[in-house]
Amino acid sequence: xxxxxxxxxxxxxxxxxxxxxxxxxxxxxxxxxxxxxxxxxxxxxxxxxxxxxxxxxxxxxxxxxxxxxxxxxxxxxxxxxxxxxxxxxxxxxxxxxxxxxxxxxxxxxxxxxxxxxxxxxxxxxxxxxxxxxxxxxxxxxxxxxxxxxxxxxxxxxxxxxxxxxxxxxxxxxxxxxxxxxxxxxxxxxxxxxxxxxxxxxxxxxxxxxxxxxxxxxxxxxxxxxxxxxxxxxxxxxxxxxxxxxxxxxxxxxxxxxxxxxxxxxxxxxxxxxxxxxxxxxxxxxxxxxxxxxxxxxxxxxxxxx
Amino acid sequence: xxxxxxxxxxxxxxxxxxxxxxxxxxxxxxxxxxxxxxxxxxxxxxxxxxxxxxxxxxxxxxxxxxxxxxxxxxxxxxxxxxxxxxxxxxxxxxxxxxxxxxxxxxxxxxxxxxxxxxxxxxxxxxxxxxxxxxxxxxxxxxxxxxxxxxxxxxxxxxxxxxxxxxxxxxxxxxxxxxxxxxxxxxxxxxxxxxxxxxxxxxxxxxxxxxxxxxxxxxxxxxxxxxxxxxxxxxxxxxxxxxxxxxxxxxxxxxxxxxxxxxxxxxxxxxxxxxxxxxxxxxxxxxxxxxxxxxxxxxxxxxxxxxxxxxxxxxxxxxxxxxxxxxxxxxxxx
Numbered sequence: 001x002x003x004x005x006x007x008x009x010x011x012x013x014x015x016x017x018x019x020x021x022x023x024x025x026x027x028x029x030x031x032x033x034x035x036x037x038x039x040x041x042x043x044x045x046x047x048x049x050x051x052x053x054x055x056x057x058x059x060x061x062x063x064x065x066x067x068x069x070x071x072x073x074x075x076x077x078x079x080x081x082x083x084x085x086x087x088x089x090x091x092x093x094x095x096x097x098x099x100x101x102x103x104x105x106x107x108x109x110x111x112x113x114x115x116x117x118x119x120x121x122x123x124x125x126x127x128x129x130x131x132x133x134x135x136x137x138x139x140x141x142x143x144x145x146x147x148x149x150x151x152x153x154x155x156x157x158x159x160x161x162x163x164x165x166x167x168x169x170x171x172x173x174x175x176x177x178x179x180x181x182x183x184x185x186x187x188x189x190x191x192x193x194x195x196x197x198x199x200x201x202x203x204x205x206x207x208x209x210x211x212x213x214x215x216x217x218x219x220x221x222x223x224x225x226x227x228x229x230x231x232x233x234x235x236x237x238x239x240x241x242x243x244x245x246x247x248x249x250x251x252x253x254x255x256x257x258x259x260x261x262x263x264x265x266x267x268x269x270x271x272x273x274x275x276x277x278x279x280x281x282x283x284x285x286x287x288x289x290x291x292x293x294x295x296x297x298x299x300x301x302x303x304x305x
Numbered sequence: 306x307x308x309x310x311x312x313x314x315x316x317x318x319x320x321x322x323x324x325x326x327x328x329x330x331x332x333x334x335x336x337x338x339x340x341x342x343x344x345x346x347x348x349x350x351x352x353x354x355x356x357x358x359x360x361x362x363x364x365x366x367x368x369x370x371x372x373x374x375x376x377x378x379x380x381x382x383x384x385x386x387x388x389x390x391x392x393x394x395x396x397x398x399x400x401x402x403x404x405x406x407x408x409x410x411x412x413x414x415x416x417x418x419x420x421x422x423x424x425x426x427x428x429x430x431x432x433x434x435x436x437x438x439x440x441x442x443x444x445x446x447x448x449x450x451x452x453x454x455x456x457x458x459x460x461x462x463x464x465x466x467x468x469x470x471x472x473x474x475x476x477x478x479x480x481x482x483x484x485x486x487x488x489x490x491x492x493x494x495x496x497x498x499x500x501x502x503x504x505x506x507x508x509x510x511x512x513x514x515x516x517x518x519x520x521x522x523x524x525x526x527x528x529x530x531x532x533x534x535x536x537x538x539x540x541x542x543x544x545x546x547x548x549x550x551x552x553x554x555x556x557x558x559x560x561x562x563x564x565x566x567x568x569x570x571x572x573x574x575x576x577x578x579x580x581x582x583x584x585x586x587x588x589x590x591x592x593x594x595x596x597x598x599x600x601x602x603x604x605x606x607x608x609x610x611x612x613x614x615x616x617x618x619x620x621x622x623x624x625x626x627x628x629x630x631x632x633x634x635x636x637x638x
Contacts, residue, residue: 194406200362202421202472203394212420216411 015297022293025286032283036092043085044073048251055080059269075271077257078264079249086257087276091283093253097167098234102226104172105233109179110215110222116180117187118210128184131177139174139236143245146170160248167246171233182225186218220298227291231284238280254280309377309479309512310336310359316371317351317358326583328354328367330536333610336529338479339510341503343523343544345559346533347580352516355533356482359514360393377479395425398473400483400502404465404490408457414468415453421475440471444501463494467501474505480512487522499526520559524548532556535581535591538610542618552613553620554596590623598624 007013016022035042045052057080063070074083116127150166151159159166190196191214199209234254240246241255242262249260254276261272317329329351336342344352357363359374361381374381381392393399401407409417418437422428428436434453441449444467457465466486473481483502487495503526506513515527523530524544531541532555540553551557558576578595581587587594593603600623608621615626 194401194403195409197362198399198401198407198469199409201360201393201399202424203390203392204420204424205390208420208424213409213412217409219411 012297016293019293021289025289025293028282029286029290032091032279032286033095035088036095039085039088039092043082043088044071045082045085047081047086047089050250053080059264059272061269062271074275075269077260077272078269083271083275086252087254087279090252090254090257090276091279093164093247093251094234094237094255094280094283097164097171097237097253098230100164100168101171101175101233101237102229104168105176105179105229106222106226108172108176110183112176113180113183114187114210114215114218117184118191118206118214124184127180131180134174135177137174139171140240140243140245142174143170143240146173147245160250163247163251167237167240170240171236174236175229175232178225178229179222182221183218186221187214190214190217224291224295224298227287227294231287231291234280234287235284307337308335308375309338309340310514311375312355312359312372313375314372315355315358315369315374317354317363317367318370320366320368323584325370327370327586328536328583329358331372332533332536332538333372334529334531334538334541336480336512336514339506339512340529341506341513341515341527342529342531343527344514344516344531344533345518345520345523347518349535349580349583350533351536352518352533353484356399356484356514356516359482360397360399361389362393391425394421394478395476396478397480397482398476398478400466400469400473400481400486402485402488404462404469405457407469408465410457413454413456414460418453418472418475421472425476436475437471440475441468443474443505444468444471446471462490463497466490466494466498470498470502470505474509474511477509478511480514481506482514482516484516485518486515487519488517495522502526520548520563532559535586536583537591537621539592539622540618540620541610542616546616546618550616550618552616552618552625553592553622554598554624555592556620558595590621600624 016026040046047053057069057072057076058078060069060072060076061067062075063073065075068075072082072084074087077083077086112127112131116124146169147166150162154162196209196213199213200206204213237246237253238255238258241253242259244259247253247256249256252260257276258273258280261269261274261276265273312335313333315329315332316327318325318327332351332355334342344355346352354363354367358369359376359381361369361374361384363369369382372382376392376397381389384392408414412420415434415437418440419430419433422433422436423430437453438449441452446452446464446467452460457468460468466489470486486502487498490498499522502513505511513527515523517523527544529541530544530547531538532547532553533539534555540547540551540556547556548560551560555576558574561574562576564573576595581591581594588607589605590596590599590603590608593599596603602623606623608623610619610621613620613625
């Protein structure tokens with residue numbers, strides 16, 4: 001209750017209420033996340049249920065067009081699935097993979113960044129060079145390598161069921177240096193402050209100083225990059241799926257949906273690519289706008305031009 | 306051998322690219338139980354480094370290159386990190402200059418106090434909170450139960466320093482090292498904090514090393530004074546002896562430089578010149594370029610602390626006792 005009251009009086013909420021872009025983005029994001037969580041309840045059809053799909057319904061245009069069918073509001077894809085439902089399920093997958101990947105990135109990145117910044121010296125150089133090496137591989141290369149290893153290890157057949165954790169692993173491993181660098185930079189700034197010295201004088205162990213005293217003080221930049229990293233992870237997932245390295249067509253994410261429609265765009269079925277594309281753009285855009293706002297709030301010293 | 310703390314020939318060096326730089330050069334002093342010592346000197350004299358050296362927390366590239374720090378019979382310079390952690394904050398605690406900086410901004414002061422207690426012996430959370438409340442009451446924080454749940458930014462500067470003192474006294478340490486505890490506060494609060502510190506040290510029987518450049522503060526609080534200049538102690542003795550009758554020309558300069566309100570409108574006295582940089586300490590007595598009574602010997606021979614005939618204090622100066630008449634003339638002018 002007290003926390004709520006504190007929150008209600010905070011600058012954070014005040015600045016949120018006075019920023020229309022932030023409010024709009026937040027509302028849109030909330031709606032998108034809610035509909036992706038409740039997709040199985042909201043969506044008119046269950047697209048994972050193959051028995052309900054009729055191939056004869058394939059490539060029906062949106063309902064407001066001449067050949068449209070009022071049963072399929074946004075039309076159907078080439079396999080006869082309702083496009084709206086597929087998009088909802090697809091976004092659900094995208095959000096899941098995005099958040100999972102960012103979670104993994106954050107765990108690896110914060111741990112390495114904290115150790116690296118606090119220890120300094122050789123440990124620091126070593127860990128940061130590993131981060132540089134990791135960054136010099138593009139996400140795509142990591143994806144190709146890991147999927148190759150994976151397919152040898154588990155066989156192509158199980159790819160479909162394990163695609164989600166696999167993508168989380170790929171994107172998580174490819175992007176952790178972002179976190180490591182951010183955390184390291186703030187740790188370098190914090191570790192020479194007097195409260196750290198005071199904690200040492202009190203006789204706390206250096207592990208406790210790292211996790212309990214320094215880490216919470218580096219959280220605001222981490223929060224900011226987390227929002228942007230979710231958007232990036234969703235984009236990466238879409239890009240991988242578009243290239244056929246991501247989610248299979250039977251369980252399409254937004255990216256694989258765009259990809260599957262891309263082959264038919266010249267035969268007139270533009271809607272299969274366009275609608276998932278718009279949804280992806282809107283989703284990434286609102287996250288980025290919120291991230292920008294968060295950065296401005298958490299770092300008042302930053303000049304807002 | 307019954308001293309609480311005995312510092313013997315302590316030497317601290319900083320390893321720099323151009324070679325080692327001696328920040329503390331053979332500092333020795335003793336402190337008994339519930340005794341209060343003032344370490345006085347200009348900025349850069351090595352007061353704070355001495356304080357950190359006692360708890361073996363000199364940050365790189367500095368290191369203790371010689372001497373011993375004997376605390377309750379144990380040599381602290383020889384203890385392992387783990388052993389040292391049980392002494393820091395437990396038996397010896399430290400108070401810093403700026404209370405804005407020494408409290409972690411993202412933790413409530415209750416958390417920070419409980420954490421300190423729990424780091425030294427597994428006290429249950431409830432008991433730890435009781436002790437914290439008790440100490441907050443002792444430093445006169447009103448409604449401590451409420452205050453325990455607040456963050457450092459919700460306190461004023463003076464209150465924050467009182468909390469820092471409460472944290473320092475949490476574990477009932479035998480020795481508190483206060484490094485310029487009142488410099489960041491305004492004058493009225495300064496007096497209040499010093500009174501509080503004095504009162505607590507007296508009632509709990511805690512030893513105190515007060516590091517400051519403010520002779521006025523030292524004269525009210527401590528029983529002994531050690532005056533430091535360029536990494537050495539140049540004069541040491543009982544507080545009243547030194548304040549009433551300073552011997553070393555540096556100490557005399559410091560006391561002379563205090564505004565005394567006797568002749569308003571005149572310029573304050575200033576010791577000529579600057580503290581030498583540690584990179585090139587002058588040969589001989591490091592104070593001689595600024596000294597008003599230096600002679601030939603000062604330029605090549607470094608004086609050591611010795612008893613000055615006719616006085617109860619010890620001073621490191623060649624010229625003392627030789628030219629008593631002339632030094633008295635200097636004081637008068």
